[in-house]
Amino acid sequence: MMQMLFATLVTLGLLITFHEFGHFWVARKCGVKVLRFSIGFGKPLIQWTDKQGTEYAIAMIPLGGYVKMLDERESEVSSSELDQAFNRKPVLQRIAVVAAGPIANFLLAIVLYSLVFGLGSTVVKPVIGEVPVESIAAKAGLKAGQVITRVDGKSVQDWTQVQLALVRRIGESGVLTITATQGEGWTTEHTLTLDRWQEGVKDPDPFGSLGIHPKRLAVPAVIDQVLENSAALKAGLQSGDLIKSIDGSLIGDWRELVEIVKSSPGKALVLDVDRNGQLISITLTPDAKDGDKGKIIGFMGVMPKAVSWPEEYLVEVEYGVFGALLKGMQKTWDMSVLTLESIWKMLGGLISIENISGPITIAKVAGDSVSYGLVPFLSFLAYVSVSLGVLNMLPIPVLDGGHLVYYLIELARGKPLSQSVQELGLRLGVALIGSLMIFAVFNDISRWFIGS
Template sequence: MELISSAYDLLIGYIVPFLFVLTIVVFFHELGHFLVARWCGVNVDAFSVGFGREIFGWNDSKGTRWKLSMIPLGGYVKFAGDENAASAPDRERVAAMSDAERAGAFVAKPVWQRAAVVAAGPIANFILAIVIFAAIFMAFGKIVTSPVVETVQPGSAAEAGGLLPEDLILSVDGREIATFSDLQRIVSVSADVPLLLEVERGTSVVTLTVTPQYRELTDRFGNVQRLGLLGVSRSPKPEDLIQQTYGPVEAVAEGTHETIYIAGRTLDYLWGVLSGREAADQLGGPIRVAQVSGQVATQGIIPLLSLAAVLSISIGLLNLMPIPMLDGGHLVYYFAEAVRGKPLSEGVQDIGFRIGIGIVLLLMVFATWNDVMHLTKL
């Protein structure tokens, strides 16, 4: 009975939330490819959520096979003329097509249409994130705190920089600060970087230079975050709490702002890894996503949808990496074709796909290794 209970807890606590989040993100990514392909007159052979053996599916009126497959770790849209799910062209099949069939093949479309179809997947991920955030903001609004300092920790960066209780932060490096969260977002990515603060103190405005300290924080689930800290707390006074509400237009604008922020933070972290400024152990794979999904699911459906939005942004950015086999690699090929006036040779493209597969496999192994190491530390 204990084994059955543990399996049930694993299924409900981790696997179901993970599949919920991943399926939403994958479906909309592939739907972006699918809709633009249909708009461009490309015949679509299959639309699959998951890989491997089909569990169930159906054919639509235009001959596309919609299916749910056994391995739920991604998905694909297979166009007419494709050899596989990575959209590598099946040249023998295309050569054997009639003129009418070739007109609907992906490989026969103009380069701008092929680029539009490929770019539509990541773009759909960003749109999904904006829609999720906008829906949450419109339905629930946000409670924010004025950027007023309540306390200053002894020995902190704030104390060293001259911040005092009841200071009101006006700007950081010339960027206006409207809420305490605005301050946190800048500080968290600025460890060991001097920041110029404009502070309202009483009836005067003073300028301070504060350098956030690099710290590791562990949340209640055992996840470690590395970020910059000032060492100040926000004001809990009712007059410093602001309930923000959003109409449809404002919600979309705020959702767009949130999406851009998360994308920028992700790219900054990846650049930090490449430059040696950040540790690569925060890169995670399916195991970490499943773990975080289960943790977030305990807090309710809204945090889980927010996680789906964040994951959608990450997958959109990942697919735009210029690696053959990913969408970004295809876009590099199409850019070269547009510049040269003809496609790259079949040999060059084949070599690129093989290199791309190798890079993707290495990234998967590395991310899974990080996941395992993370679990052993819990």
């Protein structure tokens, strides 16, 4: 819980600060007086004022921030400060100030993705583990053991890249081309036929719906660590124990063990255990624990022995400084396009609006990504930064993109829209964004606490 809270505060704090600093820095460069720079809303926890009269604050509710500038439309401005008022600045300067926030998010994403690529990593090749009979993939000739090298002509190195390439085709009809290798350089191209693929599906499953199941690493059901005060400790399980069967059913690997235990909260299970070559019988009653979507699951409190992928399944990915920067820019562009395509498909009904996520999902994923390590957390930060930049550029009054539309119209007409028209747009924008936020939180609650 503390890890999730820490990760959430770091995520929101960093992204909001960069966004608002973009507005702040360009406003200062354009000679606009900044009255207040706040991270968060509500009562300030910390605040101070600089020599230029700008008040800085960190407030209680970390779900946003704002930069308040001198503006005649909001308060009376003395004649000596009129040249510092935002509304008195040329329209191009106002455009620059407003656009600076989202641009800061895109720049941050480039830096973060460049760090990810610069650090280098070892990834698992996208090896197909199973292709069910009569699936779309099977009809296209894909087989277990093949390594996917290209999707729609684009090179892929791991399952994450394959998934991103597939996600871009959700809701579409036509053909999907997958290039795969098997053995020594034997390359084949496979054409998968899509018919409104995964259209309107909540939580779409690109792999399962096509019939492409990634190869899984078989982890033996050998206990490495027994947690304190756990059901396993109370039952007498020890490090090094190999679980052979549960209630007479043979256990093939760790995944099978986990599935049986999860589905048996509070139910006594009889385990056949190999301990130092001797077969013993142990009765264990898994603890009941809250799982995803409000479901109660069983928990025994053990950790498996670490198992590494064989070398032939691994790829070392390394880039120099310049190469990492180029990859960071390309990744930021790709994720921006993917986000826009997803929004467009959602508006067209090709993607279910039930996939909209809110702050609870961000908190959950932030906590999970931290537990996976530095690179996954940096990747998550970069992705959310891209999303924040794209969403703020949407032409909706109250967002930066809405203000940009007003200023572009002013640039074209030679005069601004009337105050009444701008205020009407603002009210509609607030209503729309407010409704989306409520819907996103409802989706979060449904996804993580209630279930569907």
